[in-house]
Amino acid sequence: MDFNQTLTSKTDLLNDLFDKWENSIPEYQGKFVKDGIVDEQLFLSAPTKILFIAKEPNNPNQDAGDFREWWREEIAYTFSYRIAEWSYGLLNNFPQYDDIWANKGSAHKAIQSIAFMNIKKSGGLGNSEYDRMIEHLEKNFDFLHQQIDIISPDIIITGTSWTELRNGLFPTVNWTNSGYGVAIGRHKNAKVIDFYHPSSRTAPSASYSLLQNIINADQFRQL
Numbered sequence: 001m002d003f004n005q006t007l008t009s010k011t012d013l014l015n016d017l018f019d020k021w022e023n024s025i026p027e028y029q030g031k032f033v034k035d036g037i038v039d040e041q042l043f044l045s046a047p048t049k050i051l052f053i054a055k056e057p058n059n060p061n062q063d064a065g066d067f068r069e070w071w072r073e074e075i076a077y078t079f080s081y082r083i084a085e086w087s088y089g090l091l092n093n094f095p096q097y098d099d100i101w102a103n104k105g106s107a108h109k110a111i112q113s114i115a116f117m118n119i120k121k122s123g124g125l126g127n128s129e130y131d132r133m134i135e136h137l138e139k140n141f142d143f144l145h146q147q148i149d150i151i152s153p154d155i156i157i158t159g160t161s162w163t164e165l166r167n168g169l170f171p172t173v174n175w176t177n178s179g180y181g182v183a184i185g186r187h188k189n190a191k192v193i194d195f196y197h198p199s200s201r202t203a204p205s206a207s208y209s210l211l212q213n214i215i216n217a218d219q220f221r222q223l
Contacts, residue, residue: 011040011068013150021121021143031122033057034066035115037151042113050090050114051153051190052083053169054198055133055160059123071111075104082198084111085208090155094212097205115151119144119160119169130162137168144169148187156190157211159197166194178214184223191223 014036022032037043058079059065070076075084088100088110100107120128120136137144148156160166167173173185173192183194193214196207214220
């Protein structure tokens with residue numbers, strides 16, 4: 001752990017990073033959408049430290065905001081429902097899918113117990129533009145890796161859609177097959193899964209079961 005991390009919380013470190021990030025990129029000023037560790041106490045007490053990485057906020061008006069505040073208040077929209085389900089499975093040894101929503105509060109606690117980040121920090125349309133995403137990856141690369149280092153996850157799940165975007169973010173990862181048609185690898189101390197985007201039209205129970213199979217695969221365990 002970096003010495004500075006012993007002096008303050010991860011959330012404080014992330015907020016300081018976001019201030020520098022927004023001020024260094026004129027396009028983000030007044031439009032920056034924060035993310036990171038939703039609830040630091042729950043994250044630190046979780047059995048596995050999970051980080052989800054997606055592309056950009058679906059926010060055509062480009063309003064500033066904070067995923068951490070939104071997800072502490074509620075789960076809304078397909079995107080956050082899928083992340084809540086996957087988080088619940090990862091943190092609870094994958095009970096049957098239908099059991100997740102027997103108590104919505106348990107799913108809400110699961111999404112509060114993880115970390116989340118977008119590559120692009122200002123809002124975009126429902127369908128991301130490839131060239132714009134590559135541009136923002138290049139602009140943000142150093143900041144993104146500072147954010148990942150502060151979070152220090154055990155498992156990273158990417159939903160970046162494009163292999164080029166994934167490889168650009170993790171240029172040193174040696175990707176291998178999980179045995180289930182999904183690439184996996186290791187970034188520093190974290191195991192990485194190149195998974196579906198949370199808004200994918202894949203049946204929710206199917207993506208949940210696929211993630212369970214990958215986590216339990218020998219290939220993943222041996223990373």
